Amino acid sequence: MYRLSTSFPYLLNRVGVRMGELFARRIASFGVTLPMYRVMAALWESGDQRLSDLSTVTTTEISTLSRLIGEMKRKGLVTRSRLADNGRTVAINLTAKGKSLVEELMPIAIHFEEVAISNFSASDIARLKVVFQDIYDSLGTIEPEIAATKASAKSNAKSKRKITPSRPRPKPRTKDT
Amino acid sequence: MYRLSTSFPYLLNRVGVRMGELFARRIASFGVTLPMYRVMAALWESGDQRLSDLSTVTTTEISTLSRLIGEMKRKGLVTRSRLADNGRTVAINLTAKGKSLVEELMPIAIHFEEVAISNFSASDIARLKVVFQDIYDSLGTIEPEIAATKASAKSNAKSKRKITPSRPRPKPRTKDT
DNA sequence: GACAAATAGTTGCGTTTGCAAATATTGTAA
């Protein structure tokens, strides 16, 4: 018999979300949100990434990320520059300020990790990490039309969104980079 | 050396969030969001719950839940009634409509669960569920002042929120139940 | 080369969410 409270997706999602929340609260006093931390940590790990790469790594919507990078740039944490050889894409990098900030936060992240895994053996944790990666990868096989972000919207017959078909909008100016 | 992309919290959060997103898209065509599904599934499992109980089970903020229950009541999915012996608390229950809807969705949830766990043995999964529960419980030991939702706000010295100290507000009327 | 399709990122807009204040009810102590 099915029970929400013992189902695998529920238990997994719950602990993941809760862990994110607690960490987010912990770093809030640094003026950093969880998505910001992820961006900085991803850039620290391997800098010079495109927006769409960061979107994949941080599992953040690309539109959300675009605004987030704008805010982080205003804060002086990252740079954003158009590539010379491809004017569509944009390269994001850590500034010195961003680097020193993320290096301040990483010990906190490590502390969270230690607490979370403290009840388990090193080999268990190593195996768990593989499990998480495998499950993440296998999620793509759940009905591809759902997994592919774009397609699902079309098949959603009951969308409550009211679309204004072609109202003229003020021309947006790309103001920096 | 620390790396975001191999850290336990990152991998765990990522697969949990992604799984929730995919399921949410799948059930969107039923007009149901993930928090709504959780509420209905929790009530199906054991009905007649208070708002704060539901908040715990569904890991949804109580304020968010209050509004959500209001919406679900408008949709005819749940009932909300003040208890006779304690006028502060409300009891939430599934309506027949809500019950039949969640029973329509549960096979989809089961399908998701099967795909997610398909690469692993039954005993692995059983152990994983225990691990998730254990980790979730142990999260409370990470700096209690963070884990306790209320207290953290007070200790957050750099809150950017601008608080209007005592601007008069229109008196809200509790309109139903 | 001209033009359609594809790719990358940005922005408008409505919805959801989190926090803190407000409200309502109950418990407790003088």
Next chain:
DNA sequence: TTACAATATTTGCAAACGCAACTATTTGTC
């Protein structure tokens, strides 16, 4: 019984988010 603290829920407000439309650039294709 009055007053004050505690508990449970609701609401105002602003920030964050998701989707789709839009702009800008590059890549075919004829």
